[in-house]
Every structure is written in C-alpha cells, then in structure tokens.
Amino acid sequence: MASLTRRQVLPGFKLSLGFTWTYVGLLILIPLSSLFLKTFSLTWPQFWETVTAPRALAAYRLSFGASLSAALANVVFGLLVAWVLVRYRFPGRSLVESLVDLPFALPTAVAGLTLTTLFSAKGWYGQYLEAWGFKVAYTSVGVAVALTFIGLPFVVRTVQPVLEDIDVDVEEAAATLGATPWQTFARVLFPAIFPALLSGFTLAFARALGEYGSVVFISGNMPLRTEIVPLLIVTKLEQYDYAGATAIAVVMLLASFLLLLVVNLLQRWSHRRLDARPGA
Amino acid sequence: MSIIVEQLTRRFSPGGSPAVSDVSFHAPAGAITSLLGPSGAGKSTLLRLICGLEVPDVGRVLIDGVDCTSLPVQQRNVGVVFQSYALFRHMTVRENIAFGLNVRKLPRAEVEARVDEMLRLVQLEALGERHPGQLSGGQRQRVAFARALAIRPRVLLLDEPFGALDTRVREELREWLHALHTRTGLTTLLVTHDQQEALEISQHVVVMSDGRVAQAGSPEDIYDRPASPFVASFIGGASVLRGHVLEGRASLGSLALSVPAAAREGEAVHAYVRPHDIKLARSGSTEGVTPFTGRVQRFKPVGGFVKVLLRMPSGDEVTVQVPRSEFDALGVGEGDAVRADVLTASVFVGDYAI
Numbered sequence: 001m002a003s004l005t006r007r008q009v010l011p012g013f014k015l016s017l018g019f020t021w022t023y024v025g026l027l028i029l030i031p032l033s034s035l036f037l038k039t040f041s042l043t044w045p046q047f048w049e050t051v052t053a054p055r056a057l058a059a060y061r062l063s064f065g066a067s068l069s070a071a072l073a074n075v076v077f078g079l080l081v082a083w084v085l086v087r088y089r090f091p092g093r094s095l096v097e098s099l100v101d102l103p104f105a106l107p108t109a110v111a112g113l114t115l116t117t118l119f120s121a122k123g124w125y126g127q128y129l130e131a132w133g134f135k136v137a138y139t140s141v142g143v144a145v146a147l148t149f150i151g152l153p154f155v156v157r158t159v160q161p162v163l164e165d166i167d168v169d170v171e172e173a174a175a176t177l178g179a180t181p182w183q184t185f186a187r188v189l190f191p192a193i194f195p196a197l198l199s200g201f202t203l204a205f206a207r208a209l210g211e212y213g214s215v216v217f218i219s220g221n222m223p224l225r226t227e228i229v230p231l232l233i234v235t236k237l238e239q240y241d242y243a244g245a246t247a248i249a250v251v252m253l254l255a256s257f258l259l260l261l262v263v264n265l266l267q268r269w270s271h272r273r274l275d276a277r278p279g280a
Numbered sequence: 281m282s283i284i285v286e287q288l289t290r291r292f293s294p295g296g297s298p299a300v301s302d303v304s305f306h307a308p309a310g311a312i313t314s315l316l317g318p319s320g321a322g323k324s325t326l327l328r329l330i331c332g333l334e335v336p337d338v339g340r341v342l343i344d345g346v347d348c349t350s351l352p353v354q355q356r357n358v359g360v361v362f363q364s365y366a367l368f369r370h371m372t373v374r375e376n377i378a379f380g381l382n383v384r385k386l387p388r389a390e391v392e393a394r395v396d397e398m399l400r401l402v403q404l405e406a407l408g409e410r411h412p413g414q415l416s417g418g419q420r421q422r423v424a425f426a427r428a429l430a431i432r433p434r435v436l437l438l439d440e441p442f443g444a445l446d447t448r449v450r451e452e453l454r455e456w457l458h459a460l461h462t463r464t465g466l467t468t469l470l471v472t473h474d475q476q477e478a479l480e481i482s483q484h485v486v487v488m489s490d491g492r493v494a495q496a497g498s499p500e501d502i503y504d505r506p507a508s509p510f511v512a513s514f515i516g517g518a519s520v521l522r523g524h525v526l527e528g529r530a531s532l533g534s535l536a537l538s539v540p541a542a543a544r545e546g547e548a549v550h551a552y553v554r555p556h557d558i559k560l561a562r563s564g565s566t567e568g569v570t571p572f573t574g575r576v577q578r579f580k581p582v583g584g585f586v587k588v589l590l591r592m593p594s595g596d597e598v599t600v601q602v603p604r605s606e607f608d609a610l611g612v613g614e615g616d617a618v619r620a621d622v623l624t625a626s627v628f629v630g631d632y633a634i
Contacts, residue, residue, distance in 0.1 A: 167364055167366060169362045169364045170366045170367075172353075172360075172366070173360065173367075173424075173427075174368075174379070174383075175354055176331055176332075176333070176354075176356075176358060176360040176428075177379055177383065177427065178355075178384055178431060179379070179380075179383045180354060187383070188368055191370045192369065192370055
C-alpha cells in the first residue's frame with residue numbers, strides 16, 4: 001500500500017486508476033462475462049458434448065499446434081532479423097526495418113489471399129514445392145505459414161530494443177575470456193534477451209490463436225483437417241448455434257488465459273533473475 | 281611475458297588513413313607500460329590488435345616471444361579490462377568472475393577456489409552474490425579486473441580502465457592498481473589519455489600520435505627529454521616561445537638557449553617551457569643566468585599554486601606555476617613587470633604551428 005500513498009511526480013493517481021478499471025471492465029471484463037453467461041444456456045452434458053466433439057478437438061489441435069509452431073519459428077527467425085537490424089549497417093537496412101512492420105498494417109485478408117496465391121499449385125512458390133512433394137496451401141502447414149507471417153513483427157520489435165542495449169564490449173569481453181561464439185551466445189546474450197524473446201513469443205502466439213482473416217484463405221477450411229477454432233466458431237454462428245459457438249469460445253478463452261498466465265509467471269521469474277537492482 | 285609489436289598497421293577503410301601505422305614497440309616483462317596519447321591516436325586499436333579483437337593488415341604481435349598474430353582472441357589467454365566494465369548484467373559477481381573458468385570447463389571446486397581468491401585480491405569478498413547493477417562504478421571495475429585475472433592471463437591489457445570514474449575514485453584505483461601489480465607482477469599494458477596516470481604508475485611509456493609511436497621510454501625520459509614538438513606540447517602543459525637561431529644560439533626574445541646541432545643560422549626555432557620550469561623574481565634583480573622580462577596578464581590561485589599568465593615582449597604568452605607562498609612574497613599584481621628565469625626548455629628547429 002506504500003505505493004498508493006507515496007507522492008507521485010504526476011498527479012491524478014486515483015483518477016487514472018479508476019479510469020483503468022472502467023476501461024478494462026468495459027472493454028474486456030463485461031464482454032467476456034457475457035460470453036460465459038451465454039454458455040450457461042447449455043446444460044453440462046450438452047456443453048461437454050459440444051466442446052469435445054471430434055471436429056472441435058481437431059480444431060483445438062490445429063489452432064494451438066499451428067500457433068505454437070508459428071510462434072517458435074518467429075522466435076528463431078525474428079531474433080535473427082532483429083540481430084541483423086541492430087548489429088549491421090547495410091544498404092537497404094531502413095527498407096527491411098519498415099518491411100518488418102508490414103504484417104501489422106496489412107489487412108489480414110490481403111495477406112491470406114497473397115499467401116494462398118503464392119503457395120497454390122500454380123503459384124510462384126507452390127509450383128516448385130509441389131514438384132518436390134510439399135503441399136502448403138490448403139494444409140495445416142499453410143495455416144502455420146500464414147500465422148508465421150502475422151507474428152513476425154512481434155518478436156522483432158520486442159527483441160530489438162533489448163539487443164540495442166547490449167554493448168558489443170560485452171561480447172568482446174566474453175571472447176577475451178575464452179568463450180567461443182556459441183558459448184558467448186548461449187551464456188551471455190541469450191540470458192539477457194530471454195525475457196524479451198519470451199514476450200515476443202507470447203505476443204506472436206496470442207495473435208496467432210486469434211487470427212482469422214489470413215488463415216481462412218490458405219487453410220481450405222476442411223472440417224477435422226484444416227479448420228481452425230475461430231473458423232469453427234464463425235461456422236457455428238452462421239448456423240445460429242450461438243450457445244455452441246460460445247461454448248467453444250470459452251474453452252479457447254480459458255486455455256489461452258492459462259497459457260498467458262504461465263508465460264507471464266515465467267517472465268516474472270526471469271526478470272527477477274536479470275534485474276536485481278538496488279531498491280528493487 | 282613481454283609483449284613485442286612489430287610494424288603493425290591497421291587500416292579500417294581502403295585508401296583511408298590508417299588507425300595504426302607501422303607501430304613497433306616493446307612492453308617489458310613484469311612492468312606496466314602505458315600507451316599514452318590524445319583520443320584518435322590509435323591506442324585502443326593497438327590494444328585490440330594485441331588482444332586479437334582486430335586483425336592487422338601488416339605486422340606481428342609476439343607475446344612471450346611467440347608469434348600470435350593469427351591466433352584467435354579466445355586462445356591468446358590475455359586479460360582485458362574495458363572502460364565500460366563490460367560485465368555480464370544477468371550474472372552475480374561470482375558468476376562473472378567464474379565465467380572464463382567455466383567456459384574452460386574447469387572442475388567446480390577449482391572454480392570456486394579461484395573465485396574466492398580473486399574476490400580477496402580485489403577486496404570484494406562480501407559482495408560475491410550481488411549483481412553488477414548493485415555495485416558502484418569503482419566496485420564494478422574491480423570485478424572486471426578480477427574476471428580478467430581469474431583466467432591466469434599471460435598479460436593484462438587495460439583500455440582506459442578508469443576513464444568513466446570520477447577523479448577521486450580514479451586516484452584511489454590508480455593506487456590500487458599499482459599495489460595489485462606489485463602483488464601479481466603481471467606484464468600490463470595500460471591505454472590512457474591521462475598523462476598523470478601514465479607517468480605515475482608505469483615504468484615504460486609509449487606516446488602515440490596519429491597512429492604512430494611518437495616516443496617510447498621511461499616516464500622521466502618522456503617528461504624531461506621530449507623527442508618531438510608533439511610530445512613536448514602534449515606532456516606537461518608547456519607554453520611555446522618563438523624565435524630564431526642567432527650566433528649559434530636560439531634567440532627567443534631576450535632569452536638565448538642552446539640549439540640542436542642541425543640548426544642553421546637565421547632558422548626559425550621554438551621552445552617549450554613547462555609551467556614549473558620558470559622562476560619569477562621582481563624585475564630589476566640581477567642574479568640568475570637567463571633573465572627574461574614579462575608582464576603579468578592574469579593570475580589565479582589553484583590549490584597550493586598560483587597560475588600566472590605572462591605576456592612576453594615578443595607577444596608570446598607563457599603560463600607559470602608558482603607556489604602560493606612564493607607568489608605572495610613576490611607581491612606583484614596584474615599588469616606588473618616581473619623577471620622570469622627559464623630553468624629548462626626544449627628547443628626545436630622549425631616554425632611553430634598549432
């Protein structure tokens with residue numbers, strides 16, 4: 001409670017706290033509670049049957065599986081992009097810098113259509129991939145590709161400032177102490193950027209779970225095979241099965257919330273390890 | 281474990297002026313050698329070439345008589361301390377010191393014992409579990425020393441190690457480094473732009489300018505017998521007197537000094553005079569060898585000394601440092617004429633150009 005009574009530089013703590021609660025309440029808590037209320041129109045067996053239907057289970061598997069692989073891919077390649085942007089000066093660097101943000105701005109349907117065209121059997125990438133026996137469009141791989149596209153900026157933009165903060169001196173010091181480049185990365189750089197990388201991963205993962213627009217084009221939306229959870233929900237809504245749609249939404253909500261909670265706890269733990277500062 | 285550098289050249293851009301140009305010097309075993317020079321003189325680049333963070337275009341680096349020019353930095357076994365400390369923020373003090381030992385995969389017990397030994401050496405026994413963020417600047421720099429020394433390096437390379445600290449801590453750590461060196465006896469190379477630091481703690485000084493060695497020698501040599509106008513002006517805050525050769529002597533206003541043998545009659549000369557190499561007396565007194573009269577432009581007591589700015593009849597301005605009691609006894613004020621006896625000066629042939 002000490003922080004509540006301490007004099008702040010900026011006035012209006014109570015006002016802004018009140019505003020925060022109202023804002024979060026109006027935008028997040030109330031809509032989500034109504035979601036829960038709507039599911040209560042189902043009986044427990046009905047609810048259980050809806051959320052454990054084979055079609056729903058397949059959709060969870062695809063949504064979480066593809067989102068996870070997309071977020072992991074972004075962790076690896078996003079880190080690489082951030083590294084190159086921070087550590088090297090090359091012609092076209094500012095172009096790459098602005099291209100990274102494009103997935104933020106582009107309407108997701110445009111992204112989905114573009115990717116589908118590229119990866120379809122006659123597309124620029126697809127014709128070669130299919131020659132080697134890889135099918136991307138209209139498969140779960142396609143879903144992961146779309147989600148990777150969407151999630152890239154999250155990892156790059158969270159890791160970049162942290163990398164900028166690390167002096168080259170630190171790497172050089174590690175080298176003079178006998179550390180190989182790999183040891184320097186694993187023992188010096190990685191622990192320092194881990195919390196940021198985790199944030200980027202979380203954001204990319206959460207974004208991918210909720211993504212709809214770019215996926216519906218490339219996935220082909222075949223029930224049990226390439227149908228993601230958001231699409232299943234929309235399908236149920238179109239069939240006027242509001243309670244069924246909300247039931248699946250609730251499962252999705254709880255699962256996402258749990259995941260984000262775990263990641264946040266992990267992050268708090270790694271922050272504590274990293275930022276042991278006086279008075280903290 | 282001496283360090284010998286032979287004809288090192290390093291150019292960062294093709295066609296550009298080299299950061300280090302044909303540098304050769306010898307850092308004697310067991311001594312502290314300073315690389316002294318203004319910023320941009322190539323000192324840090326030279327240090328990086330020696331520890332292996334840079335590769336020379338031409339030349340060789342020998343540590344303990346062995347050519348290690350093409351040896352990667354990891355295998356050179358040199359301890360380096362950076363101005364920015366370059367500590368690992370996410371590690372405790374102990375983990376920082378243990379880093380070089382852990383990457384060498386030494387047994388745990390040996391690592392712990394060595395870390396304890398290093399913590400004692402830098403007098404930070406109580407702070408082993410702290411993170412660098414919880415330490416003062418001076419303490420952080422001592423951790424950096426401990427980390428560099430823990431790997432039992434063959435030589436110790438220090439890049440402006442006290443540059444980021446305030447004056448009082450700097451002076452304390454200078455003493456501390458001197459004591460540390462006495463205990464370890466490690467061949468040490470110290471990069472610094474602070475002449476006080478270089479002259480005070482090193483046995484050997486290499487003065488650098490524009491990527492080249494301007495002069496190398498003992499601190500006394502450098503201070504008392506500067507080999508070039510650059511060294512004379514860089515060290516000791518000397519003032520310049522201009523004149524020409526007259527009857528085989530350097531004639532500088534009313535002052536005449538001996539000149540280098542190569543000087544021809546009538547040639548321009550200039551002399552560097554250190555602030556404490558001039559003795560002031562009341563004008564009109566006659567003892568002394570080279571009387572010289574100037575006018576007091578300005579004076580300012582600084583600690584135990586008074587800094588006096590004299591204007592010579594020739595127009596040259598000379599800074600003189602006089603002990604306070606002596607200045608008070610002199611009893612002169614601004615605008616008064618005083619007699620200035622030049623005790624020693626370094627004379628160089630040629631015109632003076634800044």
